[in-house]
Amino acid sequence: MIKFILKRLGISLLVLLGGSLLMFVLTINSGDPLEDYRESNDRNKEQIIAAITRNLRLDDAWYERYWEWLRGVSGCVVGKCDLGTNINGNDVTVLLGNAAGSTLRLVFIATILAIFIGIAVGIVTAIRQYSGFDYVVTFLTFLFFSLPVFWAAVLLKEYGAIRYNDWIADPQISPLQAIIAALVLAFVLQSVLGGDWRRRLITGGVTAVFVFAALTYFTSVGWWRAPALGIGIVAVVAIATAVGLTALVAGLNNRRVLYSTLTTVAVGIVSYYAVSPLLEAPTIVVLLVLLVVAIAVGLVSGYFWGGYSSRRTAMSLSAITAVVMGLLILVDRAVYAWAEFLNLKPRPISTIGSSTPNFRGEYWESILDNATQLLLPTILLTLISVASYSRYTRSSMLETMNQDYVRTARSKGLSERVVIVKHAFRNALIPITTIVAFDFAALIGGAVITESVFGWKGMGELFRTGLTAVDPAPVMAFFLVTALAAIVMNMLADIAYAFLDPRIRR
Incomplete structure (x- = not known):
């Protein structure tokens, strides 16, 4: 397996090198970066042209410019990246850090949501093949898949932001x-x-x-302007999660696993009051510590309740339940801040930008501001990806469920839950894993249009402004992140294959 990974890395690096050379040559030959300045009547025209020529090294040959960029990128191996300067003399490494943070945050959340929603919908439609629900989902997925991104973004801005903001004033x-x-x-x-x-x-x-x-x-x-979840709703959702996970993976007849997940929920209900002071304005370190503690509680509960035969399943499901419980507590705390957030920002859903300029809210109000800015572009990217995931999951599940080993499992008297979860679904994940790897990199590229419509200062704008100005450094920075994301995700997909199908390890 290690030899296989090293071979794939070597091939990927060669592809990355060839792609970067092609991208660099195409960019510098896409136009003249000095065209507008040569026709300018500005008295400082000559000084501006000289500065741009110096920043872009236009007097050097193309291969010398590419070699200089390659040398700067190679410094990233030792933590000294130098991606050059843009047409205005700004450090592209700094610009990329700010842009990549916004874009990757958006793409990562959209990918996670699309995976869970798309796979779940795909499984249900495969089980309910040719039902009315299957036909409706099929129609909607093809609709979402074929929607022009810019048009769907405009619709979201109209109905998800403008009209919602009008409604929330007097809901x-x-x-x-x-x-x-x-x-x-x-x-x-x-x-x-x-x-x-x-x-x-x-x-x-x-x-x-x-x-x-x-x-x-x-x-x-008046719940819409002053919402609250409270311990009651948190407990109900957490219990439903615990029972649902147990029923899906282990079956409700496995009392040890059920008691383990419910014990985790009980501990979470007690900790709801204990951690409240820590959640007034938590730091990243505090949240990470609480996450580790929650997972540890779930593992301990599963260890003691699971017994010899079900310990592993109990520990894993209890840990997942603990994480869900922790997320519910965080959501509950954020919901309580919604009323104050509306006082600070009467029109909460913005149509432009990734953050509100000069926003003066406290910790949770700032979290809500960032979340509402993320909402619309995340929904757009998620809908597009859900269409692909649900279709591939459905077709893969239908193909797997018609295999001989699935029929053999049913003939042995195994329950439908065991047949679908432990036999059909695991084997159906192999082609889906490939789609996840390609989709993540594709979403970064697709975010160019999304960010342009929603006015995000992300990698899309970095790429677009660089290409418009015939400035290779920002374009190459965008290519570097996108290509590395594709390489890393494909490598993770290869590793996931080995876990899903032991035959691949050989």
């Missing part, structure tokens, strides 16, 4: 709107859960009544 949901929302969610849930007509009717009816009552109650108490 009201009429009974008719509540009925429509309840019926839509009831239809979706009964389609996902399936069953005979009686089970579908009960599921849809309960869902419709619950959603209608919740929307009516939230509107009457």
Whole structure:
């Protein structure tokens, strides 16, 4: 395996070298960086042209400029990166650090959400093949996949920002709107859960009544402007997570695993009050320590409850439950700050920029500001990726579920949960892993348009301004990050193959 990885790294570096040379040559030959300045009537025209010529080293041959850039990049191996200067004489390494932080934050969150949502939807549609739910999801995924990014971004800005900001000033949901929302969610849930007509009717009816009552109650108490979760909702969601994970992976008949995850939730409920003072204005170190403690609690609970046969499963599920519980506590704390955030920023969803200039909120208000700035571009990139993940997951699951070993597992009397989770899904993950590797790098490239529409100061703007000005340094910095992301993700995919299919290790 190590020999295979080293071979792949060597090939990837050669591809990276050839791609960088091609990108550099194409960029410097895409136009004349001095064209606008030669036609200028500015009295300092000659000084400006001389400065740009010096910054871009236009008097040197192209191979000398490329070699100088390559030397600077090679210094990154020892932590001394020198990516050159842009047309204005600014250090590109500093510009890349700021731009990459914004873009990678956006792309990483969108990728994680797309993986979980897309795979879950793909599995359900494979199980409910040719059902009404399958047809609806198929239509929506093809719609999202074919949507022009710029057009979808404009729609999100109109309905997700402008009209939402108008609504949140005096949030009201009429009974008719509540009925429509309840019926839509009831239809979706009964389609996902399936069953005979009686089970579908009960599921849809309960869902419709619950959603209608919740929307009516939230509107009457003004919850939309002053929301609160509280320990009750946190506990209910955490318990549902614990029971759902246990039912999906181990089965509810495995009492040891169920008790382990529920014990983790109980400890989390107690710690809800204990960690409250630490969450007033936590640092990254504090949050990391709390994360480690939460995982440790889950592992200890699984170790003692799991017994000899189920210890590993109990420990892993309890650790996941602990992380979910911790995230719920953080979300609860952020929700409490929403009312004050609206006082500081009456129109919370911005359409331009990655942060609000001169925002004067406290810790949690600043977190909400960054989150609302991330919201729309993240939704856009997630919808596009979900379409791919759900389709590939569906086709891979359908192919796997028709294999002989799956039929053999069913003939042995194994439950459908075991057949799908432990036999079909694991083998179906291999082609999906490949898509994840390519999609991450593709999202960075696709973020160019998204960032342009939403006015993000990220790598998209760095690439676009560099290409417009025929400035190779910013363009090459964008290429370097994108290419390295593709290489790293493909390497992780190769390693994941070995874990998913032991035959690949040989």
